[in-house]
Amino acid sequence: MSSARRQDPCQGSSPATEPDPAPLRPERVDPLRAVIFDVDGTLADTERDGHRVAFNEAFEAAGLHYRWSVEEYGELLTTTGGRQRIERYLQSHRHSPTEAAALAAQLHRDKTRRFAALVRTGAIQSRPGAAELISALRAEGVATAVATTGTGDWVLPLLDRLFGLDAFDIVLTGSDVTDLKPDPAVYLEALARLELTPADAVAVEDSANGVRAAVRAGLRCVAVVNGYTRDEDLSGAVAVLDDLARPGGVTVLRGEARLRDGLTVAALRRLITAVA
Incomplete structure (x- = not known):
């Protein structure tokens, strides 16, 4: 027979010991953000059959005899930016800097319109x-x-x-x-x-x-x-x-x-x- 005494409820009881919370694991951060x-x-x-084609169409529409072949266009790509590419090319073909800048801006606007048309057709x-x-x-x-x-x-x-x-x-x-x-x-x-x-x-x-x-x-x-x-x-x-x-x-x-x-x-x- 057990000798343990029942605790008087009026005496209260000591609070139960809460277990220590588990340590929080650091959130894994993806190194690739x-x-x-x-x-x-x-x-x-986009380049060979997109931009190049649109540039050539713009040249023809402006009455210019320039046509960029696949090989030549590859060499011209060392110049970044379509307008800058045209401008440098025109200067190398005896256009003055002022004339080249104005003509390049005109050609680039037309080329961009023509390229956008290619995009709409699903060609790119x-x-x-x-x-x-x-x-x-x-x-x-x-x-x-x-x-x-x-x-x-x-x-x-x-x-x-x-x-x-x-x-x-x-x-x-x-x-x-x-x-x-x-x-x-x-x-x-x-x-x-x-x-x-x-x-x-x-x-x-x-x-x-x-x-x-x-x-x-x-x-x-x-x-x-x-x-x-x-x-x-x-x-x-x-x-x-x-x-x-x-x-x-x-x-x-x-x-x-x-x-x-x-x-x-x-x-x-x-x-x-x-x-x-």
């Missing part, structure tokens, strides 16, 4: 894997942005048709900055608007000027080349691929072998955390 994309040649195949396509990568990033909570030197009057309609403008948190074009790539201005502005540091984001580019701009902004940059940029100096990029994605895999021109599966969210996370 944003991916910033170029447009021309990176997200879309996204690069394989671009839409899927953007969707995957957004599903993982990674911000997506655009930083291009193209002007807003054709960039915005193109992005809207190919991906929808709501696929991007911010879109910055050459209309938003004074200095074009390889100056880092458009990337620095993108980071400022995203409220991120360069360590939080990766840039995806296709050209030497684009890679230089991203690197000068302090970003890690992946280069995804095209027929015009494959032989450019892309030494500033942490990896160089021949496409964003492709059935059967892509060719890794420089970088880890696992990238042959294409540019994925997992691959971008590995690149941003890799030791430089």
